[in-house]
Amino acid sequence: MGDSTRIDDLRRRVRQDPASIAFAQLAEEHRRAGRLQEAVHVCRAGLAHHPAYLSAxxxxxxxxxxxxxxxxxxAELEYVLRAAPDNLLALRTLGEIQQRRRADAGGLVLAALEGWLARIVADRAVRAAGGM
Structure with a gap:
């Protein structure tokens, strides 16, 4: 069954029964296909009916x-880990978030250091020119 056919089938099942747990599969198929906004929308709608569905x-x-x-x-992943501390996919995804934040923080630190270095070089140039 092709991705499009599978998604259409799941979409039809969820449309027929909005409380169906098939929403989780539909959302995952959307995520895998790169339809991220649609995956978020489907998850939120389904979680309104099944708030404790951890894989969703x-x-x-x-x-x-x-x-x-x-x-x-x-917030979503921490909810999962409170209920299932050994959920490896939640742990790995949360680790990706932390890794990205460290990289972003490292970039900010590097930018700050480069700014300080530029000011030191400029200050030394002014002093060398006899400006101070």
Whole structure:
């Protein structure tokens, strides 16, 4: 069964029964196909009926990470880990968020250091020119 056919079948099942747990599969298929906003929408709608469905929360978290919405993703993944501390996919995805934040923080530190270095070089140039 092709991706499009599978998605259409799942979409039809969820449309016929909005409380169906098939929403989780549909959301995951959307996520895998790169339809991240659709995955988020389907997850949120389904989680309104099944708030404790942990694999759907992991799918939601992964879609949010892919969209760069790390704070929202972290909240979903932490919810999962409170209920299932050994959920490896939630742990790995949360680790990706932390790694990205460290990289971002490292970039900020590097930018700050480069700024300081530029000021020191400029100050030394002024002093060498007899400006101080």
């Amino acid at each position: 929360r992991v799918t939601l978290g992964r879609a949010l990470v892919a969209l760069g919405r790390d704070d929202e993703a972290q």
